[in-house]
Amino acid sequence: MNIRLIAEIARSLLLARFKQTLVAAIGVTFSITMFITLLSFMTGLNNMLDSLIVNRTPHIRLYNEIRPSAEQPVNQYESFKGMHHFIHSIKPKKDLANIRNSLAIMHSLKQDKRVMGIAPKLSEQVFYTVGTVDLTGVINGIDPEEESRLFFFHDYVTTGNTADLKNTPNSIILGKGAAEKMMVEPGDVITVTTVKGNKMQLKVVGFFQSGLADFDKVNSYTSIATAQKMMGEASDYITDIQVKLYDINLAPAVAKEYSLIYGTEALDIQTANAQFETGTFIRTLISYTVGITLLIVAGFGIYNILNMMIYEKMDSIAIMKATGFSGRDVKMIFIGIALSIGLFGGSAGLAFGYGLSSIIDLIPFRTQALPTITTYPVNYNPKFYLIGIVFSLITTYLSGFFPAKKASRIDPVIIIRGK
Amino acid sequence: MENALEARDIIKYFHDPVSFQVIKKISFEIKKGEFVSIIGKSGCGKSTLLYILSTMDTEYEGALLIDGELMKNKTERELARVRNKKIGFVFQFHYLLNEFTVLKNVMLPGMKLAERPLDEIEQMAFEKLKILGMEKHVLKKPNQLSGGEKQRVAIARALINNPLIIMADEPTGNLDKRNSETVLEIFSRLANEFHQTLLIVTHDNEFASRTHRIIEMEDGKIISPLHL
Ligand SMILES: Nc1ncnc2c1ncn2[C@@H]1O[C@H](COP(=O)(O)OP(=O)(O)OP(=O)(O)O)[C@@H](O)[C@H]1O
Ligand SMILES: [Mg+2]
Numbered sequence: 001m002n003i004r005l006i007a008e009i010a011r012s013l014l015l016a017r018f019k020q021t022l023v024a025a026i027g028v029t030f031s032i033t034m035f036i037t038l039l040s041f042m043t044g045l046n047n048m049l050d051s052l053i054v055n056r057t058p059h060i061r062l063y064n065e066i067r068p069s070a071e072q073p074v075n076q077y078e079s080f081k082g083m084h085h086f087i088h089s090i091k092p093k094k095d096l097a098n099i100r101n102s103l104a105i106m107h108s109l110k111q112d113k114r115v116m117g118i119a120p121k122l123s124e125q126v127f128y129t130v131g132t133v134d135l136t137g138v139i140n141g142i143d144p145e146e147e148s149r150l151f152f153f154h155d156y157v158t159t160g161n162t163a164d165l166k167n168t169p170n171s172i173i174l175g176k177g178a179a180e181k182m183m184v185e186p187g188d189v190i191t192v193t194t195v196k197g198n199k200m201q202l203k204v205v206g207f208f209q210s211g212l213a214d215f216d217k218v219n220s221y222t223s224i225a226t227a228q229k230m231m232g233e234a235s236d237y238i239t240d241i242q243v244k245l246y247d248i249n250l251a252p253a254v255a256k257e258y259s260l261i262y263g264t265e266a267l268d269i270q271t272a273n274a275q276f277e278t279g280t281f282i283r284t285l286i287s288y289t290v291g292i293t294l295l296i297v298a299g300f301g302i303y304n305i306l307n308m309m310i311y312e313k314m315d316s317i318a319i320m321k322a323t324g325f326s327g328r329d330v331k332m333i334f335i336g337i338a339l340s341i342g343l344f345g346g347s348a349g350l351a352f353g354y355g356l357s358s359i360i361d362l363i364p365f366r367t368q369a370l371p372t373i374t375t376y377p378v379n380y381n382p383k384f385y386l387i388g389i390v391f392s393l394i395t396t397y398l399s400g401f402f403p404a405k406k407a408s409r410i411d412p413v414i415i416i417r418g419k
Numbered sequence: 420m421e422n423a424l425e426a427r428d429i430i431k432y433f434h435d436p437v438s439f440q441v442i443k444k445i446s447f448e449i450k451k452g453e454f455v456s457i458i459g460k461s462g463c464g465k466s467t468l469l470y471i472l473s474t475m476d477t478e479y480e481g482a483l484l485i486d487g488e489l490m491k492n493k494t495e496r497e498l499a500r501v502r503n504k505k506i507g508f509v510f511q512f513h514y515l516l517n518e519f520t521v522l523k524n525v526m527l528p529g530m531k532l533a534e535r536p537l538d539e540i541e542q543m544a545f546e547k548l549k550i551l552g553m554e555k556h557v558l559k560k561p562n563q564l565s566g567g568e569k570q571r572v573a574i575a576r577a578l579i580n581n582p583l584i585i586m587a588d589e590p591t592g593n594l595d596k597r598n599s600e601t602v603l604e605i606f607s608r609l610a611n612e613f614h615q616t617l618l619i620v621t622h623d624n625e626f627a628s629r630t631h632r633i634i635e636m637e638d639g640k641i642i643s644p645l646h647l
Contacts (some may be wrong), residue, residue, distance in 0.1 A: 005530045012518040319514035322475060323528040323576070324503020326496040413470045416510055416588075 006329060010336035013316075017309055021337070024305045025345035027298035028396065032349020032388045033356060035291030039384045040357040042287045044377035046280045052211050053273055055152050058119070058242030059251040061272075062264045064099060066092045102238045105262050114245050114254060119146040121240040122227045128220075129191040129199075130182045137178060138219050139192065141227025141238075150244045153208075153221075155372050160186055160206020165223045172202040172226075176209045177217030192230065200230045295391055299399035302341055306334055306403035310410075317407055318415035327408035334407050338400020339393060346392030350385050422487065423584045423616045424449045429471060429481035431464075441467050442479070443639040449584065449618060454610035456627040457620045459636035465620045468636070469588050472618070473506055474498045486583055503532050507577030509587035513569040515561035521548070521572050522557040529579045540579070547575040551605060567598030574605060584616040585609070591623060603629065 014021050068090040074080060099105065102120065109118050122141035127134035144162045147153040154162045157173060165171055172192075174184070184190055188204050202222065210216055222230075228237055243258075245251060251268035259266035270277065310317070317330055361378040431442040441464045449455050457465050470476040472483065474490055477498070483490040485505055490498065502508075515524050525544040529535065535543070548554050551571040561569055570590065577585050587606075591599035603626050609615040610631070619630065627633045635643040 002531060002533055005527075005533075009527075012516075016518045315512075315514055316516050316518075319508075319516070320527075321499065322473070322502065322508050322514075324499050324531050326499035328496065329499075329531075411475075413475050416470075416512075416514075417466065 002329070006332050007336060009320075010333045010340065013309060013313060013333065014337050014340065017305070017312075020305045020308070021341055024298070024301045025341045025348070027301040028295070028342055028345025028392050029348040029352060031291065031294030031298045032346050032392050033352040034294055035287070035391070036350060036353025036384055036388050037356040037360070038287040038290055039284075040353070040378045040380060041360055041376065042283045043381065043384075044379040046283055047379055048373060048377040050276065050280065051152075053276055054248075054269065056156075056210070057269050057273065058151070058240075059245045059248055059269050060243040060255045060258060061267045062099065062105070062241040062243065062258060062262060063239060063267070064097055065265050066097055068092050097239050098233075098237050099239065099241060099264055102241065103236050105264075106241060109241065109243060109258075114247070114250060116244045116246050117146060117150045118244070119143050119150055119242045120224060120238045121147075121242055122224055122231075122238045123240060124227060124231055125195050126230075127193040128178065128182060129193055134193065135178070135181060136218070137192075139172075139227055139230070140219060140221050141224035142221055143224055144221075147221075151242070156210050157206050157208045162206075164205035165221065165226075168203060168205050170200070170202050170226055171205040171222065173206040173208055173221045174204055175216035175219045176207045177213055178220060179204070179207050181217065194231055196231070198230060198232055202226070291388075292391070295395045298345070299395040302338055302396050303399040303403060305341075306338060306400055307406075309337070310334065310403055310407045313407075314410065314415050317410050318412040321410070321412040322416070330410070331404045331408035334404035335397065335400045338396045338404070341400075342392045342396025343389075345396075346389045349392065350388055353385075353388065354380075421451050422448045422484070423451045423453070424472060424618070425482075425484040425487075426472065427482040427484075429468070429479055429483065431467060431471060431476075431479040441639050442471070444481070445639075445641055446481075447634060447641060449616060451583070451616055452610075452614040454606070454617045454631040455619070455634060456630040456632070457618070457634045457636060458622070458624065458627050461622075463636045464639045465636055466588055469586055469618070469620050473508065473586050474501055503528055504580055505583040507580070507582040507585040509570070509573050509577050509585065509590045511589045511592040513561070513566075513573040515569055515572060515576075517560055517562050519560075520557065521553065521559050521561060521564070524561060524572060525576045525579055528576060532580050534580075544575070544579055547578045548572070550578075551575050567594055567601060570594060570598070570602055571605065574602070578609075578615075584618060587617070587619045589620055589622060591621070591626065599623070599626070 072085070072087055072090070074085050074087060106118055106120060109115055120143060124139050124141075126137050126139045128137050142153070144153065144165045148162050158176065160173060162173070165173060172190070182190060184204050186204050186206060189201050190204060191199060192202055193199050208216070208221065224238065225235070228235055231237070245254060248269065252270055255266040255268035258264070320330060321327070357378045357380065360376050363376050364374060365376045366374060425448040427446050429442055429445045430440065432438060432440050445468065457468070459465050467476070471479050474483070474485070485501060490501070493501070516527070519527070522541065522544055525547060526540050529540040529543065530537070545554065545557060548557055551574055553568065553571050553575065556564060556568060561572065564572065570593070591602050594602065606617055606619065607629060610617055619626070621627055633643070634641055
């Protein structure tokens, strides 16, 4: 084929109008740069915000809602079988918070191939007693190792060490907010009172900072054994089983299944954090919209320059057609010009986009809420670069298509007659 | 001798602004090696006829045969190929591409035909330019040439694929007396020395008188096919 000849002609036409083509290419470069930078930055932010919730939230949480038992005593009364019962003033039962048979359930969960890991938890309302003041709080008894492995607990422990929960008996890691309210330092001992009235002395071994200030004002962590001891419960008393799956997308289906098998509530992460997905989606949508809008503007630039070029090169097109170039050859020449503007402009855009995201990546960004973050988050997903170059080629192709078609239809007789 | 070109009952109408018949049933043939000129008053349809014969204008009735092949029903690409391989053009205006050197301008139709390797095409282009006395200017851009020189380059370009026939529409129309004389000499030499088939539309009766045959047109018809 005469691809080489066509490429050569396209190149000379392009170089003859170098300044204009450069301006058109810069338009593409600019839009691709912005596209890459925006997407990298936005998805970096998305991932960061997601990790704030998603990393720390179990994919499925098994727990019992505190509510009246479905089986009321009157149902068991032989004489009233098959009748309608009107029962007033039903009250929920306390011990329902406990997951019955928790050891067996955990054992069977560990056998499930979809499950990456599980971490039991015991959450309980307490009062932190400081002098004469009682502050309300929540103590979470956890397995520090599993909690760290699955939910990155250690990332949020800013002072002290997660292992201390296991190594130091009767120890507690306080939320930063709670600790500030109580004005305690690591090494201090605080008194915790349970709702039932049990008192216990706990040694502060560290602070954590989750990024959610309200959460940190109330919550604290102990080992699960300490929590059970404090509440005077047996070693199988737990209120939550937190499950992490290999594939987060399976969570809703698996949650439904577990709820049936184990007879507990099972809440999946998607249901629990629906608003988060929406935020992520909107931010991504904005980035794409801005990028594509810029590209369309650049596309008009290319459309303009090609139209101008064709207008200027009418004679050349006419003589090429007279001397044996077909309409298709002419079309390919102009589409070739458009695509090379797209390719060079787009590639430069990728490079600049990478550069700009790297610069953003260096800008310090420290926030109380996110102890692990020191600079602005940037996501260098190669997917964006691929989409960027494909987009720029598609837009330039489309903007070159109509001028090229016009050029291919030029009737040499009309041009030659016009001279 | 074989026919290079044959026109049978060619009829053409223009419809804008009013319908009228420009070409009125024209039939003639050109043998290989013939040097033919078409003359006639301005507006009698010479250029229109030439565009039909050159396959660029396809809206006509009748039959056109080039090298014995019927041009009707050929696709746009096939016709482009016929022009590329069998027809060389010279117009009043040179139509050289200013982006390319003189040599490249001559090579382009050869590169499009792609029947020979590039270095051979380059060699041929150089030889054609040499025939026209333009070998000193091969590396210039067309806008660095005089009008007569440009027209000679255009003739070299028409020659590059050794076409069956060269068609020219008032090739000396834009040139002064001296340059016209040069171009005319070139055409005569091509016809007599290289037996190149030529069909030249001209206003210049002296030019016409030096061709082998004059076709005189009037009002869309041939009035005197004289053999000289
Ligand atoms: N596109 C067109 N539409 C309508 N009429 C046309 C068109 N082109 C040419 N004509 C008319 O057709 C007739 C023949 O035109 P043509 O260009 O073939 O003349 P010509 O013999 O080449 O004249 P000249 O010697 O001046 O070049 C003229 O009367 C012209 O006005
Ligand atoms: Mg004319």
